[in-house]
Amino acid sequence: MPQPFLAGNWKMHLSGAEVDAFCAALRDAGLPDGVTAGVFPGFLHLERAVAALEGTGWVVGAQTCRPESHGAFTGEVSITQIQDAGASHVIVGHSERRHVFGETDAQVRQRLDAVLAHGLSVVLCVGETLDERQAGRTGQVVLGQLDAGTAGLSGAELVERVTVAYEPVWAIGTGQVATPAQAQEVHADIRARLAATFGNDVAQQIVIQYGGSVKPGNVAELLTCPDVNGALVGGASLQSDSFLALVAAGAVSRSGVNR
Ligand code: PGA
Secondary structure: OOOOEEEEEOOOOOOHHHHHHHHHHHHHHOOOOOOEEEEEOOHHHHHHHHHHHOOOOOEEEEOOOEOOOOOOOOOOOEHHHHHHHOOOEEEEOOHHHHHOOOOOHHHHHHHHHHHHHOOOEEEEEEOOOHHHHHOOOHHHHHHHHHHHHHOOOOHHHHHHHEEEEEOOHHHOOOOOOOOHHHHHHHHHHHHHHHHHHHOHHHHHHOOEEEEOOOOHHHHHHHHOOOOOOEEEEOHHHOOHHHHHHHHHHHHHHHOOOOO
16 A cells, blocks of 8 residues: 655745745644645745744645746746746646646646656646536546646656546535545546556555545545545645644554545
């Protein structure tokens, strides 16, 4: 079983002062044993979060990147600049990037390749819309995004540097969390596809996070699912006490209490 990974996607939230206070709370609390966890601030706050959490083990990552190192891309932030800021992870293919900003599978893959080429780790988000689910296309959509994001990678790259986040679009920011059974079904499909493509040994070591209305009150049950290895959390990651409760649940799941 891979080590659980609890990630807070702050989206376009929090002021500089709020980031400082949050990071101070994480420093004070410390990272529990047996869990990977951290926050994904907006670009403007990356460096201050990295500085505040240096040496603590808490992960600091970016929410997307421009795959080119430099160039005429007004308003964008390059993977090189993110690396320079000290981030260790980058989220790619979040549904808001796909559906609000129109990123295609090919563009998501360019970003993923750039992240790996710069030695950083990546969280690859996949997920179906409500229409796609109701049309019975969940597996096709999710596995298609997974294949597009992972084809041709090595098993070592996958195990060491790639996290998959299953985020049903209909559950993001809606309060409508997938049931553990719904999450487990898709997570099992994702792991089966990874096993078919990269071998079972690789597939068993890859973290598959669930995302979509995860909260301290529902995370423990989700983490009892055998193929749910963590969570990518938006709204409930914006207060440090709530985020720390999520991380604590991840650490407990690792200890086997819930399994
Ligand atoms: P949510 O967002 O937890 O607010 O639903 C999840 C995400 O977008 O990663």
